Amino acid sequence: MFVRKKPNKSGSVSVQVVAKTRSRKQKVVKSVGSSKDPKEIERLVAEGRDYITSHHEPLLPGIDEDEVGFERFVSELNNSQIQVIGPELVFGSLYDRIGYGRISSDMFRHMVICRLFNPGSKLKTVDYLERYLHVRYSLSRVYRFLDSLCYRSGEDTGKGNVGSPDYKTLVEQISYEHTRKVVGGEVTVCFYDMTTLYFEAAEEDELRKCGFSKDGKHSCPQIYLGLLVASGGNPIGYEIYEGNISENWTIIPMVQSLASRFGFGKPVVVADAGLLSKGNIEALVNDGYQYILGARPKNEPEKVKEKILALNLGYGDVAEGRQQARCVL
DSSP, X not given: OEEEEEEOTTSOEEEEEEEEOTTSOEEEEEEEEEESOHHHHHHHHHHHHHHHHHTTOOOOTTHHHHHHHHHHHHHTOOGGGOOOOHHHHHHHHHHHHHTGGGSOOHHHHHHHHHHHHSOOOHHHHHHHHHHHSOOOOOHHHHHHHXXXXXXXXXXXXXXXXXXXXXXXXXXXXXXXXXXXXXXXXXXXXXXXXXXXXEOOOSSOOSSOBOOOOTTSOTTSOEEEEEEEEEGGGOEEEEEEEETTSOGGGTHHHHHHHHHHHHTOXXXXXXXXXXXXXXXXXXXXXXXXXXXXXXXXXXXXXXXXXXXXXXXXXXXXXXXXXXXXTOOOO
């Protein structure tokens, strides 16, 4: 048993002797009295303790203040005082371990962790951050920040990014340094691919253009996102392109640019059939790159098709062949 001081709405304090049952519920054994006078309250507390002692029950010292304080604390809580910390503890630790803590922007940290834990639109991201982390960003500020992740500082794109913090270069540098550690210190193979991201917008601008849409949204303005990764899907770098370009011409400049910046030599370049062209093959060979480019059998001559089908390959089987275009089959 223990003595509990229970505040009343009138301002007085009731002193009670309380026992905990086996179901961990509290049962009032005796109401000692109530008062607003601090000295009288202390006298009632002493009387309650004497009652417990006289009944040969163990006294739990100090629990009355703890119980009342805890109950008062919980009863006064509201959603604005509760903050979710689990994602930050887990993903924030990984974020720092990779090295992204070197990026000074708190917004970048919040958006990366939120994207991993609670992916959604930018509007939903803003709402999540305010509701659960009490971090307030306007939607326009988020859009302005994303511009700084699309372009390097000094690139005059007409979007006001000249002189802004060069987050893109730093993100790529940190990503590459971590990737190099993961793959054993040297990038020997890299994979390149592109995807389209469309916008629910009526008009085009200098970047968002209508073009061939991999999402089937041919009437919507879009952009191309090119991504270069090492083995295991570990990122090296990325570029944003206008939505009406041909993806064929993007692979060579991107591989050459990142190889020059990071100094990772001549890795084997792997890409799908969308990047297969005579110009790309010639450029890769002339620059000293080995390559593996996907090809569509339906576009090959009949003799090549027959040769492929005659191999009778199963899932995961590999075979090699050559033709004048120097493509691996």
